[in-house]
Amino acid sequence: MASTHAAAAPGRSEWDGGVSPMGASYGKLMMWFFLLSDAFTFSALLITYGLVRSSHHGYVGAVDDFVFSQAYWPIPEIVYQSIPFFHGVKAPLVFVGIMTFILIMSSVTMVLAVEAGHRMDRKAVEKWMLWTIVGGIAFLSCQAWEWTHFIHGVEIDGALVHAGLSHNPYGPPDFAAFFFFITGFHGFHVFSGVCLNFLIYYNTVMGVYDRRGHYEMVEKVGLYWHFVDLVWVFVFTFFYLV
Amino acid sequence: MSHSEHETEITVIPPDREKIAKLWKVAGILGIVTAIEFLIAFTMNAGPLKTSIFIALTIVKAAYIVGEFMHLRYEVKLLFWSILIPLIFIVWMLVAFIYEGLAIGSVRM
Numbered sequence: 343m344a345s346t347h348a349a350a351a352p353g354r355s356e357w358d359g360g361v362s363p364m365g366a367s368y369g370k371l372m373m374w375f376f377l378l379s380d381a382f383t384f385s386a387l388l389i390t391y392g393l394v395r396s397s398h399h400g401y402v403g404a405v406d407d408f409v410f411s412q413a414y415w416p417i418p419e420i421v422y423q424s425i426p427f428f429h430g431v432k433a434p435l436v437f438v439g440i441m442t443f444i445l446i447m448s449s450v451t452m453v454l455a456v457e458a459g460h461r462m463d464r465k466a467v468e469k470w471m472l473w474t475i476v477g478g479i480a481f482l483s484c485q486a487w488e489w490t491h492f493i494h495g496v497e498i499d500g501a502l503v504h505a506g507l508s509h510n511p512y513g514p515p516d517f518a519a520f521f522f523f524i525t526g527f528h529g530f531h532v533f534s535g536v537c538l539n540f541l542i543y544y545n546t547v548m549g550v551y552d553r554r555g556h557y558e559m560v561e562k563v564g565l566y567w568h569f570v571d572l573v574w575v576f577v578f579t580f581f582y583l584v
Numbered sequence: 585m586s587h588s589e590h591e592t593e594i595t596v597i598p599p600d601r602e603k604i605a606k607l608w609k610v611a612g613i614l615g616i617v618t619a620i621e622f623l624i625a626f627t628m629n630a631g632p633l634k635t636s637i638f639i640a641l642t643i644v645k646a647a648y649i650v651g652e653f654m655h656l657r658y659e660v661k662l663l664f665w666s667i668l669i670p671l672i673f674i675v676w677m678l679v680a681f682i683y684e685g686l687a688i689g690s691v692r693m
Contacts, residue, residue, distance in 0.1 A: 363660075363662060364659075364660050364662050364663040364666070365659060365660035365662075365663065366659065366660070366663060371663070374663065374666075374667055378667055378670060381671070381674070382673070382674070385674040385677065385678075386677070389674075389677050389678050389681045389682075390681065392678065392681060392682050392685060393681040393682065393684055393685035393688075394685065395685070396682050396685030396686050396689060397685040397686070397688035397689040397692060398689065398692075399689070399692075400630070417630075419625065419626075434626070435622065435625060439618070439622060442618055443615070443618075446611065446614050446615065446618070447611070449611075449649065449653055450607065450608070450611040450653075452653075453607050453653045454604065454607065457599075457600075457603065457604065457607065458599075460597075461596060461597040461598070461599065462594050462595065462596050462597065463596045463597070463599070464594070464596075466599070552594050564654075565654055568649055568650075568653045568654045569654070571649060571653075572646055572649045572650065572654075575642055575645045575646055575649065576642060576646070579621070579638050579639070579641075579642040583621060583625055583638050584634075584635050584638055
């Protein structure tokens with residue numbers, strides 16, 4: 343690797359320069375601290391969602407008797423129970439489960455690309471980066487479908503009610519507002535990640551990292567991609583499960 | 585970059601099967617934990633216990649992603665704690681905001 347955790351010369355502190363006290367290059371360190379700040383941003387969004395949700399009344403009664411109402415917060419598994427091509431089939435959380443699976447798999451292919459980079463194996467890095475990009479695009483496509491379905495809305499008393507920022511058929515207005523904002527902000531991160539992954543893939547194919555002598559860029563962008571997966575794990579729990 | 589433009593012989597190190605098997609094992613654990621979450625989502629009634637189990641399982645998944653995939657577990661201790669300790673603020677914010685949310689809920693309607 344470009345930098346290792348070297349000991350300082352005798353009589354000098356580790357912080358006097360010339361060594362990496364944290365055992366990581368500048369770029370990797372900055373990626374870590376950027377991700378820490380991004381974690382605060384996502385936490386602020388998710389915790390505010392928690393505040394608004396806990397300030398609303400929950401639904402009391404059997405899940406089977408549940409109807410959408412402005413009076414209480416909806417049950418997520420009733421809202422998210424559709425899958426593409428199976429109109430009218432009730433499959434609660436199945437689609438979001440597929441999305442979770444896609445993102446976890448793309449995280450695995452990313453870590454395999456990083457591993458191949460450590461071995462200077464260009465062909466393997468190309469292969470795994472391509473799979474990671476495919477996973478990212480698949481996830482974004484799923485999200486596009488989910489948003490379309492969510493906005494399309496449901497029939498209430500025979501009339502189709504669409505979902506928007508100020509009004510939605512599922513529950514209090516805040517419910518849809520948070521859905522759009524949090525999954526949208528995460529989706530934008532996935533989109534940025536796919537762009538970065540493509541850049542890395544392009545540079546790998548062009549032999550940039552072979553000439554540079556190391557594949558650390560794959561590792562840095564890999565950190566970002568895993569973070570996107572990490573955020574989804576939290577969004578999945580707090581938006582779809584709880 | 586000009587000084588490193590010359591073509592050098594690249595030696596490709598063969599894959600370490602043990603390391604790759606470990607990565608797939610972590611992926612398997614993430615999949616199994618998610619499957620357990622689905623099972624609980626449909627078999628348990630909503631309540632503080634269900635929410636606590638979900639949060640605990642989410643933290644398990646987060647620990648595997650950050651620790652193994654992002655390799656934080658194997659970094660220098662200084663870096664490890666520099667990332668983990670600031671997360672205390674998130675815990676504080678969570679407690680404060682949920683407490684506040686319940687208070688707002690008690691005066692709503």
